[in-house]
Every structure is written in C-alpha cells, then in structure tokens.
Amino acid sequence: xxxTKQSIANQHSSATRTKWWIHMVIVAxxxxxxxxxxxxxxxxxxxxxxxxxxxxxxxxEQQQYAKAxxxxxxxxxxxxxxxxxxxxxxxEPQHSLFTPLKSLLIGRPLGxxxxxxxxxxxxxxxxxxxxxxxxNPWLSLVGALAFGLGSYNLIIVEAGHVTKAWxxxxxxxxxxxxxxxxxxxxxxHPKRNVLWGVILFTVALGLQITFNHIQITFYTVxxxxxxxxxxxxxxxxxxxxxxxxxxxxLLMVGAGLAFGSNARLLMVNQEYxxxxxxxxxxxxxxxxxLYKDGEPKNTVTSTEGLNIDYAYQxxxxxxxxxxxxxxxxxxxxxxxxxxxxxxSYKAFRQKRAPLYWxxxxxxxxxxxxxxxxxxxFVVGLFVVKGPERWWLLVATVAAILMSWGHNLGLNTWLFxxxxxxxxFRTPSMSLVLANVTMALMAVLALKEIFAHPGDPKxxxxxxxxxGVTGGFILLMLIFKGGLSFSGVAxxxxxxxxxxxxPQLQEIFVKDRKSLFVSDSLRSLLFILLASAITLLVAWxxxxxxxxxxxxxxxxxxxxxxxxxxxxxxxxxxxxxxxxALRADPYDTDIDxxxxxxxxxxxxxxxxxxxxxxxxxxxxxxxQIGGYHAAKLRRYQDIIDFYLGRHINTxxxxxxxxxxxxxxxxxxxxxxxxxxxALGNAWFVDTLKAVADANAExxxxxxxxxxTTAIVDKSQWSKMVDGKTFVRDSTATIALQHxxxxxxxxxxxxxxxxxxxxxxxxEIYYAPDWRAYIDGKPTDYLRVNYILRAMIVPAxxxxxxxxxxxPRLHKLDTVTLLFSVLTLLLIAGSIALYYMSNGRKDNPAxx
Numbered sequence: 099x100x101x102t103k104q105s106i107a108n109q110h111s112s113a114t115r116t117k118w119w120i121h122m123v124i125v126a127x128x129x130x131x132x133x134x135x136x137x138x139x140x141x142x143x144x145x146x147x148x149x150x151x152x153x154x155x156x157x158x159e160q161q162q163y164a165k166a167x168x169x170x171x172x173x174x175x176x177x178x179x180x181x182x183x184x185x186x187x188x189x190e191p192q193h194s195l196f197t198p199l200k201s202l203l204i205g206r207p208l209g210x211x212x213x214x215x216x217x218x219x220x221x222x223x224x225x226x227x228x229x230x231x232x233x234n235p236w237l238s239l240v241g242a243l244a245f246g247l248g249s250y251n252l253i254i255v256e257a258g259h260v261t262k263a264w265x266x267x268x269x270x271x272x273x274x275x276x277x278x279x280x281x282x283x284x285x286x287h288p289k290r291n292v293l294w295g296v297i298l299f300t301v302a303l304g305l306q307i308t309f310n311h312i313q314i315t316f317y318t319v320x321x322x323x324x325x326x327x328x329x330x331x332x333x334x335x336x337x338x339x340x341x342x343x344x345x346x347x348l349l350m351v352g353a354g355l356a357f358g359s360n361a362r363l364l365m366v367n368q369e370y371x372x373x374x375x376x377x378x379x380x381x382x383x384x385x386x387x388l389y390k391d392g393e394p395k396n397t398v399t400s401t402e403g404l405n406i407d408y409a410y411q412x413x414x415x416x417x418x419x420x421x422x423x424x425x426x427x428x429x430x431x432x433x434x435x436x437x438x439x440x441x442s443y444k445a446f447r448q449k450r451a452p453l454y455w456x457x458x459x460x461x462x463x464x465x466x467x468x469x470x471x472x473x474x475f476v477v478g479l480f481v482v483k484g485p486e487r488w489w490l491l492v493a494t495v496a497a498i499l500m501s502w503g504h505n506l507g508l509n510t511w512l513f514x515x516x517x518x519x520x521x522f523r524t525p526s527m528s529l530v531l532a533n534v535t536m537a538l539m540a541v542l543a544l545k546e547i548f549a550h551p552g553d554p555k556x557x558x559x560x561x562x563x564x565g566v567t568g569g570f571i572l573l574m575l576i577f578k579g580g581l582s583f584s585g586v587a588x589x590x591x592x593x594x595x596x597x598x599x600p601q602l603q604e605i606f607v608k609d610r611k612s613l614f615v616s617d618s619l620r621s622l623l624f625i626l627l628a629s630a631i632t633l634l635v636a637w638x639x640x641x642x643x644x645x646x647x648x649x650x651x652x653x654x655x656x657x658x659x660x661x662x663x664x665x666x667x668x669x670x671x672x673x674x675x676x677x678a679l680r681a682d683p684y685d686t687d688i689d690x691x692x693x694x695x696x697x698x699x700x701x702x703x704x705x706x707x708x709x710x711x712x713x714x715x716x717x718x719x720x721q722i723g724g725y726h727a728a729k730l731r732r733y734q735d736i737i738d739f740y741l742g743r744h745i746n747t748x749x750x751x752x753x754x755x756x757x758x759x760x761x762x763x764x765x766x767x768x769x770x771x772x773x774x775a776l777g778n779a780w781f782v783d784t785l786k787a788v789a790d791a792n793a794e795x796x797x798x799x800x801x802x803x804x805t806t807a808i809v810d811k812s813q814w815s816k817m818v819d820g821k822t823f824v825r826d827s828t829a830t831i832a833l834q835h836x837x838x839x840x841x842x843x844x845x846x847x848x849x850x851x852x853x854x855x856x857x858x859x860e861i862y863y864a865p866d867w868r869a870y871i872d873g874k875p876t877d878y879l880r881v882n883y884i885l886r887a888m889i890v891p892a893x894x895x896x897x898x899x900x901x902x903x904p905r906l907h908k909l910d911t912v913t914l915l916f917s918v919l920t921l922l923l924i925a926g927s928i929a930l931y932y933m934s935n936g937r938k939d940n941p942a943x944x
Contacts, residue, residue, distance in 0.1 A: 120235045127239065128221040129214075135252075135662075136213045138671040145213050146672050147258030151714070152725055155679060157188025158717035159841070166838045173866060173903045174841040177716040178724025179733050180701060180753050180884075181841075181861040183370055185906075186728060192362045193910050195917040196301075196308040203305070204264060212260050219267040220246035223302070224537070227274030230298060231486075231538070232281075233545050236644070240651040241541035245270065247658035248533050249425065249466035249665065256666040257462055262527075265314035268306035269534045272318055273325060275299035277486065279349055280329040283341040292348065293931050297924055300352035304920070307360040312367070313522045317531040321493045328489035355923065358916030362909035369865055369905060374728040376521040378403050380791040385739045388799050403520030406504075406513050413503025414465070414526040415457030417581075420574065421464035422532070423472045423567060425661045426617030427574075429453035429610045432460040432587060435664055441608040453610050455585030457505065458526065463665035465529045467536055468658050469621035470628040470650070473567045475536045477632070478543030480559035490539045497532035501525050523727075544632070544650070552638025560636045564629035571622045575615065583610045624657045684759045685718040687769045691757065695771065698835045699778055700756030701859075703741075706767040707759075710737055715759075722755055732884050733861065735795055751776050752803035752882055754859040778833035779846055781854040781890075782807045783825040785881075787814055794883050807857050807881040817877050817889060818855075826850045831890070831897075842901035848890050856897070858886040865905065870898040 133140060156178060157171075164171045175184035191197045201207065203222075205215030224245040228238035245251075254263050279295030282288045306315055326346065333342035357364060371377050403409075420427040434453040436442045442451035454461055479491060503509055503525030513520050547556045584603065592599040631646050631653075640646065688702060702719045703709070709723035716724045722741065740746035756775045762768040784806040788794050797808045805825075809818070829850035836845075844860065862880040869878040869888060872895055881887040890897060 117235075124225065124235055124239050125222065128218055128225070128242065131221065131243070131246075132214045132217040135217055135659075135666075136210075138668060139210060139213050142674070143671040144674050144677060145256065145258075145666075146670055146677055147212060147256065147260070149258030150212060150260060151258070151677060151679075153187070153258070153713075155713040155715075155717040156724070156726065157184065158679065159839070160184050160188040163838050163840065167840075172841040172901070173906065174901045176839070176841040177720050178713060178726060179729050179861070180720075180722060180859075182726070182730055182733070183863060183866065184841075185366055185370055186726065192308075192360070193914040193917065194304075194308065194359045194362075195921055196304045196359055199301070200264075200305055200308050212258075213255065216255050216260065216263045216267070217246060217252075219264065220251055223267040224270045224534075226298070227270035227538070228541055230271070230274035230278040230295065231542065231545075232285075233541055236647050237541060237544055237548070240544075240647055240654060241537060243651060244468060244471050244540060244654045244658070245533065245537040247655065247662055248468065248471075248537070249463055249658070249661050250530065250533065252662045252666045253463045256670050261309050261311045262314060264309035265306050265311035266530050266534075268302045268309070269314065269318050269321070269531070270538065271302035272299060272306065273321055273534070273538075275302060276322060276325055276349060277329075279345045280325075280342065280485075282345065289931060292345065293927060295345075296348045296352045297927070299349055300356050300920065300924070303353060304356035304359050307356060307364065310363060310367075313524075313527060314530065316518055316522065317497070317528055320496065321489075321531055321535065324493045324496070325485075325489045328485035328492075331488075332485040355916060355920040359913060359920050361912040361916060362906060363913075365909050366903075366906050371521065371728070373730055373732075373863065373865075375731050375734050376404055376728055377731055379405075379731060379735070381735060381795055383792045383796060385742075385744065388739065388744070388796065403513075404523055406510065406520070409513065409520065409523040410503040410509070410525055412458050412524040412526050413505050413509075414501040414529065416502055416505050418456040418458075418464075419498060419501070421456075422467045422529075422536075423469055424571065424574075424614075424617050424621045425464050425466040425664075426613035428456035428464060428585070429583075429613060431463040431665060434463075434613070436609060440612070441605045445605050451606060451609060452587060452591065453606060453613060454587060455583055455610055457586055459590070460587055465526070465533075466658075466661050467533055468654060469567070469624040470654050470657055471537055471540045473563050473625045473628055474540030474543045474632075475563075476566045477547075477559045477563035478539035480562055481546040481556055482539060482542045483546075486542060487539075490535045490542075494532050494535045494539070497528045497530075497535065500528040501532070544647075547632060547636050548643045548647070551635050551641070551643075553636065556636040557633065560629055560633045564625060564633075568622055568625045568629075571618050571625075575618050578611070578614060581614075583607045583614075624653060628653055679714070679717050681718045682715070684767050684769055685715070688719060688757050688759070691769060691771055697756055697771075699754075699833055699839070700775065701754050702757045702759065703750060703755045704759040706761050710742075719757075722750070722753055730861065730863070730884075736798075736884055739795055740798060746799065747774070748801065748803050749798055752857075752859060752885065754778060776804055776859065778860075779831045779856055779858045780804060781823075781826070781829050781831060781850070782857055783823045783855070785809050785818060785821070785823075785855065787811055791883075798883060803857070803882060807855065807887055808883065809879065809881050809887075810883075813879045813881070815877075815879070817879065821853075821855075821889070823855045824852055826852050826854065829854055831856055844899040846897040848895045848897055850890065850892055852892050854890050854892075856888050856890045857881060858888070858899070860886050860899065862886045866901050866903045868900050868902050870900065871895050873898075 157175065159177045160171050160175055170190045171188050173184055175182050175187045203219055204211040205218065221242040225238050225242040228241045229235070233241065251263065251266065275295050275298035279292055279299065282291035282295060285291045306318065330342055333339050418428045430453055432452055432454045433450040435449060436451045440451070443449065479487065499506055500509060500512070509525065550556060584607070588603060595602055628650060631649050634640050635643065635646050684706060692698070692700065700720070701722055702715065703722040704715045707715060711725050712723070713725035715721050736749065740749040751774050754775050754777055756772055758770045758772060760768045760770060782805055786797065786801070786806055786808050788797050788808060788810060791810060794808055794810045801808060831846055831848045834845040834847060848856065861884055869876050871890065876888065878886050878888040888897065
C-alpha cells in the first residue's frame with residue numbers, strides 16, 4: 099500500500115512539473131512574439147506615440163519640479179488651461195499593493211511598458227483567462243494570440259493609448275476568474291477553484307482599476323453583470339442557488355478589496371469628474387446668445403455628463419461593423435498604405451492615401467478581430483453549451499450595438515439612462531469587449547470540437563460557421579455595386595478641395611473598391627483553410643490534436659499579423675532623440691522677450707498651434723490652452739464663449755496673458771507682448787452681483803476686470819455682504835517668484851491703507867486649495883466665473899494659497915489599509931486552504 103501511494107505521488111509530482119514546464123515555455127513564447135513584433139525597440143528605437151508625447155508634455159512641469167527639489171509631484175498642473183488639477187497628468191503613485199505589481203507586469207523596470215510590455219500583457223492575460231475556463235495550455239496559447247494580435251489592440255499602441263491598452267489586458271482575466279468561481283462546484287476541485295478564481299478576480303480587477311481607464315472598466319462591468327445573470331439563471335434551472343450565492347458573495351468581497359485598494363484613485367477622480375466636462379454644464383446659454391439682439395435666451399438644457407453630439411462623434415457605422423470580418427471593408431485607415439500599383443500612388447506618388455470611407459471623422463485603422471475568429475465564433479454558437487454561450491453572445495451583441503452610437507436610436511436612451519454612460523465618449527471603443535467575447539467563444543468552440551472528435555453535431559456546426567461567414571463575404575462581393583465607397587471624411591475633403599474633389603474622389607474610390615475585393619477574398623481564404631482543418635477534427639479523421647492546433651495558430655497569426663503590420667510597422671519607430679520634447683523657436687523668443695522686460699510668472703496664448711488641442715507648448719510655458727480630455731467644465735465654457743471663435747481681450751487680461759504667439763505668413767509666427775495683462779493679482783473696488791452661472795458668464799462680455807469683479811450670488815456670503823471697497827492708489831499685491839516654481843504653494847505680499855478685495859489670476863478649485871493670511875486660515879470666493887478672490891485687511895500681510903488636497907491624503911491611508919488587508923486575506927486563504935483542504939484535493943496525499 100505504501101508503495102502504491104508513493105507511485106501515485108510520484109506520478110502527480112511529475113505531471114505537475116510537466117504542467118509548469120509547459121506554462122513557462124508558453125510565457126517565454128509570448129515574450130518572444132512581443133519582442134519580434136516590436137523588434138526595433140531592442141535596438142534602441144521607440145514607437146512614435148502621439149498621445150504619449152502629449153501626456154509627457156502635459157505633466158512635464160510637475161515632473162521637473164519633483165526632480166529638481168526631491169519633493170513629491172505637485173497636485174496642481176499650472177501649465178495648461180491657466181491651471182488645473184494634475185491628477186490625470188502626473189501624480190504620486192498611490193500606496194497600493196497594485197502599484198508595484200502594475201510596474202512589474204507592464205515591464206517598467208525594463209523600459210518596455212509602452213510597447214513590448216503591452217503586447218506581452220495582452221497575451222498573458224488572455225492565456226490565464228482561458229486556463230480559468232478550463233482550456234488546455236496549447237489551445238490557450240492559440241487563443242491568446244488570436245486576441246492579442248487583434249488590430250485595435252495594436253493600433254492603440256501606435257496612437258499612444260497606453261492606459262487603455264493595459265486596462266484591456268485585464269478584461270478577459272476578470273471574466274475568466276468569475277467563470278472559474280461559478281463553475282467551481284462542477285469541477286473536481288471545487289474549493290481550490292473557488293479560492294484561485296476569487297484571487298485571480300481580485301488581482302485582475304485591482305490591476306485594471308490601477309491602470310486608470312474607467313471606460314474600459316465600465317465595459318468590463320457590463321460583461322460581468324451579464325455573466326452573473328447567465329450563471330444565476332443556470333443555477334436556478336438546476337434548483338440549487340446556494341453555490342451561486344456563495345460564489346457571488348466571495349466575488350463581491352474580492353471586488354470590495356480591489357476597489358478599496360484603489361480608493362484614492364477612484365474617489366479623487368470621482369470628485370474631480372464633477373467639475374469637468376464629464377460632470378455636465380451649469381449653464382443653459384450658448385456663445386451665440388452673446389451676439390443676439392435682445393435678452394439672452396436659454397437655448398440648451400443644463401446637463402449632467404458630456405454633450406451627446408460630442409460624446410458620439412466617433413460612432414462606428416452599422417455597415418462598418420463588417421471590418422470585424424474583412425479589414426479593408428471600409429478602406430482601412432484615413433492614411434492607408436497603398437502599393438505602387440494603386441491608382442493613388444500613380445496619381446500622387448504618395449505611399450498613403452485617404453481610403454477610409456466609414457462613418458467616423460477619421461481613424462488610424464479598422465477594428466479587425468480576424469476572419470478565423472469570426473468563423474469560430476459562429477461555430478461556438480452551435481457547440482458551446484451552458485451559460486457561457488449565452489452571456490458571450492449577449493455581451494457581444496450589446497458591445498456591437500453600443501459601438502454604433504448615434505447610428506442606433508437605442509443608444510440615445512442608454513446615454514440618458516444608463517449610469518455613468520454619459521461620462522464617456524467614443525462609442526466605437528465598446529468593440530474591445532466584443533473582441534474579448536468573440537475570441538473567448540472561438541476558443542471554447544475549438545475546445546468542444548477537440549474534446550469530441552467525430553461528433554456529427556460538431557461537423558454540422560463547422561459547416562454552418564463556414565457557410566455563414568464565407569457566404570456573407572460572397573454576398574457582399576456580389577452586391578458591392580450597391581455600395582457608395584464614400585464616407586463622412588469625403589464631405590470634409592470636398593470642402594477642402596472644392597471643384598477638384600470629384601476627380602480626386604474617383605481615384606480614391608477605385609482603390610477603395612480594390613481593397614474591398616482583395617481583403618474580402620483574403621478573409622474568405624483564411625476561413626476556408628481554418629474550416630478545412632477544423633472539419634478534419636470534427637469528422638474524426640485525425641486522432642491527434644497537436645498539429646491541427648499548431649496549424650490553426652499559424653493561420654491566425656498570419657492573418658492578424660499581416661493586417662497589424664499595415665498600421666504598426668517599422669515606419670512607426672524612431673530614435674528617442676527624434677521624439678524627445680524640444681522647445682520650438684517661439685518658446686526661445688518668448689524667454690528672451692520676458693528676460694528683456696523682466697516678466698516672470700505669466701501665461702502665453704499660442705495661436706500658432708491648435709491652441710486647445712495641443713499640449714506640447716505647455717512643457718515650456720504656462721498656457722491659456724493645452725490638451726486634456728477632462729478639462730474643467732467652467733474653463734471649457736470660457737473657451738467656448740471668449741477664447742475660441744470670438745476672443746475677448748478683457749478675459750485674456752484677467753488670465754495674465756502676457757505673450758501671444760501669432761501665425762505669420764512669412765516667418766511662420768510672431769511673438770507679441772501684451773502690456774495690458776493684469777498680472778498675478780490685483781485689487782478691485784467694485785463687486786457686481788449676478789443671479790446665476792448664466793448671468794455670470796454673460797457678464798464677462800463687457801466689464802473691466804481691473805476694477806470690477808463679477809460674483810455669482812451663490813458665492814455671496816457674510817464675507818462680502820455689505821462691504822464697500824475704496825481704491826487705494828498706494829496699495830500693492832505681488833506674487834513671490836519661486837525658482838523652481840512650486841504649483842502647490844503660492845505666496846503674495848500685500849500692502850494697503852484700507853481693506854481691499856484682491857482678485858487672483860488663478861483658477862478656482864475649492865476641493866484642494868486652502869487660503870491663509872499671515873498663517874491663519876481664511877475664506878476666499880469665486881469671481882469672474884473661474885478666478886479666486888479674497889478680502890485682504892489693511893496693512894502688510896502674507897497671503898498664501900496651499901494645495902493641500904485633503905481628500906487625496908486621507909484616501910491614501912484608506913488605500914494602504916485595504917492593500918494590507920487584501921494581502922493578509924489572500925495569504926491567509928491560501929495557507930488555510932492548503933493546511934485544511936490540500937490533502938483532500940490531492941490524491942497523492944489522500
């Protein structure tokens with residue numbers, strides 16, 4: 099008996115070692131694939147990522163201050179939009195267990211977090227999720243490649259949407275962990291599967307939140323709810339809900355730990371969002387009301403969340419969804435690569451042409467899941483059983499419908515009623531969820547076919563899958579004559595090129611048709627090859643599964659890799675010095691002019707760039723403009739009313755706009771000094787009370803900010819009630835210049851014979867800023883719609899504004915406590931399980 103037990107133990111130990119050896123080989127393969135795709139990185143090159151360059155410029159001054167002083171990164175970003183909270187541009191890492199884990203997984207110690215690390219994490223995350231679904235390692239390897247090499251996943255790397263990419267990598271592990279937990283009662287090791295399912299869920303969700311792309315987490319939650327409902331129905335039909343309730347409770351605990359360990363990130367962002375464009379608008383008037391005769395009219399309704407036209411601008415077209423199956427169905431990208439035999443190249447001798455003819459304003463490339471993935475997804479609808487089939491189907495359909503945005507009336511209802519949905523833009527992004535669910539269904543379909551070779555039902559399913567996907571491609575080829583091959587972008591180009599456009603469009607249309615046909619035939623070929631291999635297994639013509647899995651893997655990689663390289667290839671890499679932040683000539687000219695005139699602590703209005711969509715100038719001077727997707731709502735109102743189509747000099751003066759950069763036809767630009775800028779702070783003698791936010795912003799159209807401050811009655815208090823201020827010609831107020839400039843601590847010296855009302859050319863943000871006079875806390879108020887003001891007593895005083903961000907620091911403590919609790923619970927649960935249940939689940943120890 100002893101020898102028998104020893105033999106079983108030896109067999110189990112050998113199997114375990116073999117299993118871990120396979121996992122290690124596969125993980126190494128993922129690293130090799132990622133390195134191969136981004137091979138220029140290994141020779142010192144970097145991906146040219148537009149959004150990452152913007153992000154670097156956004157937080158440049160904050161980072162530089164921290165490096166120069168050794169202090170923490172400031173909470174306030176003074177370099178964009180006259181100053182804004184810096185939580186989304188540069189911020190000290192939160193005290194969370196997920197902070198170092200994130201750094202390790204994305205490859206930050208190796209410096210590959212923006213390229214190789216992203217693709218590796220896509221592959222690793224999906225691989226782990228498939229293991230959680232009970233798929234064997236080699237098939238999981240193929241599935242990971244099918245997901246990780248999806249075109250959108252690589253296109254966003256080229257664009258620099260790095261946090262989005264990281265967050266996407268955790269979608270499948272979260273869902274896989276939930277399925278593992280709910281399926282645990284049916285497994286051979288229920289307690290073990292529940293334990294590891296909940297741990298994987300907690301870690302994956304915690305990481306996704308840490309990656310800080312809430313829109314991706316939103317889509318993940320939608321899929322998770324659908325998964326939960328599917329399993330609830332499943333257990334209700336089995337008339338045993340206790341396992342479902344226990345699993346749900348444990349997953350909720352895991353979610354609580356994941357959210358608690360990110361408390362600072364979530365709660366500070368939630369607070370900030372209320373004051374941004376995503377928090378809605380307080381006003382119901384529009385800029386057009388300024389230029390109408392008579393009284394202003396309320397032409398819009400006050401909203402909570404983004405404007406729907408703005409939010410739905412990037413809506414995927416209904417017909418454009420065909421790109422999931424055929425990449426060139428809508429022309430590819432707005433600057434699509436073309437060959438020398440193309441009509442566009444022959445006409446213009448350019449390697450890129452505007453072939454995209456979809457419903458979006460422009461795009462870097464199509465969302466392509468792979469012809470084989472689409473084919474296997476359809477097969478999965480026939481062969482995958484149980485709750486997995488239904489929640490994967492429903493989640494896929496929901497994601498596709500949501501991606502259509504304004505092209506589907508249902509989405510307007512969702513925008514107005516689905517919680518949080520109106521905080522996000524770019525509906526086409528929901529297709530990341532469909533990519534996850536369709537790839538999961540595809541692999542689960544293969545799992546079923548390989549598990550039951552020769553099953554006639556599987557043979558029929560494969561034939562149906564090939565017939566549906568291949569047949570649809572053939573129909574589109576037959577009826578392609580009914581397609582316009584003209585899209586939204588053509589309207590813009592028609593306005594740009596005028597009478598020349600019809601001739602130009604004819605050239606592009608020829609190439610669009612050619613790409614449509616060639617990519618359709620390409621997808622059809624991959625479907626036929628994949629269906630032939632799958633059919634051999636379904637027919638039972640082969641007993642071995644190794645070579646079919648390998649062949650399918652090769653076909654999937656060939657399909658997706660070929661499309662990916664159209665949009666992210668060696669042309670997208672450059673030497674680091676070529677993408678490094680550099681001052682433009684006008685930045686140098688501004689510095690020289692400021693030095694000559696003794697100007698310090700001023701702002702710049704740069705009209706030589708896209709002023710409110712370019713963050714690069716913010717790296718070198720404090721700007722009136724900049725770029726950020728979540729700027730303060732009130733500042734956006736100021737842009738819309740007074741800094742966009744119509745420029746109001748009084749508003750510019752109150753924002754301390756000392757220098758203008760003006761486009762110049764001969765020299766490219768001209769730098770002009772504004773002598774009327776009011777400086778960092780000044781005293782006013784008149785307070786003008788107005789009824790509400792509408793009246794407040796309208797009043798800025800015609801007032802003298804040097805003498806008058808506009809005050810909303812909601813800001814009126816005992817502090818100013820009944821007060822009158824007499825101008826003191828000898829009064830002075832000056833900002834103490836700092837080098838390096840500390841955005842979180844501003845000091846002013848004041849002198850006056852009488853009590854004065856001071857206006858500060860600083861953006862009002864009450865949650866973080868505290869005011870002091872001679873070290874004692876004092877109240878301040880909002881004036882002129884966006885600025886700060888304070889009553890200053892007679893005499894000589896030191897006035898300070900300190901960005902104390904009290905909520906941020908309190909929540910850091912909460913985050914740390916939850917992190918410690920999470921670590922203790924995970925470690926304790928593992929130890930307790932293996933001490934009390936390990937032997938029961940392990941036959942070698944029985």
